[in-house]
Amino acid sequence: EDKVVQSPLSLVVHEGDTVTLNCSYEVTNFRSLLWYKQEKKAPTFLFMLTSSGIEKKSGRLSSILDKKELFSILNITATQTGDSAVYLCAVEAVGMNRDDKIIFGKGTRLHILP
Amino acid sequence: NAGVMQNPRHLVRRRGQEARLRCSPMKGHSHVYWYRQLPEEGLKFMVYLQKENIIDESGMPKERFSAEFPKEGPSILRIQQVVRGDSAAYFCASSLLRIPHRDYGYTFGSGTRLTVV
Numbered sequence: 001e002d003k004v005v006q007s008p009l010s011l012v013v014h015e016g017d018t019v020t021l022n023c024s025y026e027v028t029n030f031r032s033l034l035w036y037k038q039e040k041k042a043p044t045f046l047f048m049l050t051s052s053g054i055e056k057k058s059g060r061l062s063s064i065l066d067k068k069e070l071f072s073i074l075n076i077t078a079t080q081t082g083d084s085a086v087y088l089c090a091v092e093a094v095g096m097n098r099d100d101k102i103i104f105g106k107g108t109r110l111h112i113l114p
Numbered sequence: 115n116a117g118v119m120q121n122p123r124h125l126v127r128r129r130g131q132e133a134r135l136r137c138s139p140m141k142g143h144s145h146v147y148w149y150r151q152l153p154e155e156g157l158k159f160m161v162y163l164q165k166e167n168i169i170d171e172s173g174m175p176k177e178r179f180s181a182e183f184p185k186e187g188p189s190i191l192r193i194q195q196v197v198r199g200d201s202a203a204y205f206c207a208s209s210l211l212r213i214p215h216r217d218y219g220y221t222f223g224s225g226t227r228l229t230v231v
Contacts, residue, residue, distance in 0.1 A: 101172075
């Protein structure tokens with residue numbers, strides 16, 4: 001069965017700290033891995049990763065994929081209270097009928113203390 | 115472009131009633147996905163539709179749940195005879211292509227929070 005596992009499930013750090021969120025996966029016919037940030041509304045897209053070893057960066061956020069070890073990390077440096085959210089990892093896989101399917105992890109709930 | 119619009123934002127139903135959740139995709143998007151999010155759980159895939167067709171409904175419960183995406187109008191997720199366990203946030207996402215875009219993935223709506231009392 002396809003699965004996506006995120007760790008830790010929750011994390012509390014102080015403003016200014018750096019955090020690393022983990023996502024490991026086991027899927028058949030991997031196509032891409034996506035990171036989303038979810039506050040009290042719609043998940044907002046952060047990154048899409050398809051190739052191993054190529055870091056994607058956006059401001060203080062960066063992410064990298066390891067297709068050999070089947071995991072990705074999301075780094076946030078110099079955290080701010082506005083980074084408090086649930087971070088969702090999702091993997092896109094090609095399903096049985098050649099349809100793309102997105103499988104989400106349970107998320108990491110990040111809380112930044114001022 | 116108003117993005118993906120879901121309504122209502124909050125819906126309260128008594129056990130046994132029907133719930134109808136609506137999703138209007140982004141303009142030009144013909145692919146719609148419905149997800150359910152339970153407390154402390156990730157988003158669980160329910161169904162994938164492309165204008166008038168159900169492409170993949172492998173995540174839909176076999177009974178009481180149905181979805182449609184007519185030629186005109188929004189996509190509808192319908193839950194008949196709701197039970198307490200149906201209480202959850204239901205998110206809809208849309209995309210231009212069958213696969214997520216490399217720069218913005220799928221675009222999600224703000225969700226409908228269904229509470230069954």
